[in-house]
Amino acid sequence: MLPIIIESALFAVLVTAVGALFFAALLRFTPLGVRWRQVRNRRLLEREAAHNCPRHGLQREGALVRLRDGQTMCPTCYQEILDGKLD
Ligand SMILES: [Zn+2]
Structure with missing residues (x-):
């Protein structure tokens, strides 16, 4: 065997x-x-x-914000959009 x-x-x-x-x-x-x-x-x-x-440089993958359409965005840019500071 x-x-x-x-x-x-x-x-x-x-x-x-x-x-x-x-x-x-x-x-x-x-x-x-x-x-x-x-x-x-x-x-x-x-x-x-x-x-x-382009504005804030390299970001960690885990820190990115996923938008509803599936794309990702820099968290600082997302926060600025929410605060109305960005165009
Ligand atoms: Zn950014």
Whole structure:
């Protein structure tokens, strides 16, 4: 019984390793990998741009105010809008 369990575990490890190697090669050596990295870079830059207020600088993600339409806003700008200080 024990050899069957060990053989099954080793087979599962082999399938996982071959799948990981195939996935890594797919991302490194094909245009799909380049496109995937480009999309990841775009999302990263968009996320950083969403956290950067032109007036108050970089804001923490947890401090941003989410508006009803789903966009986020700098908390200082939001407070100024509520107080009527901003256009
Ligand atoms: Zn602001």
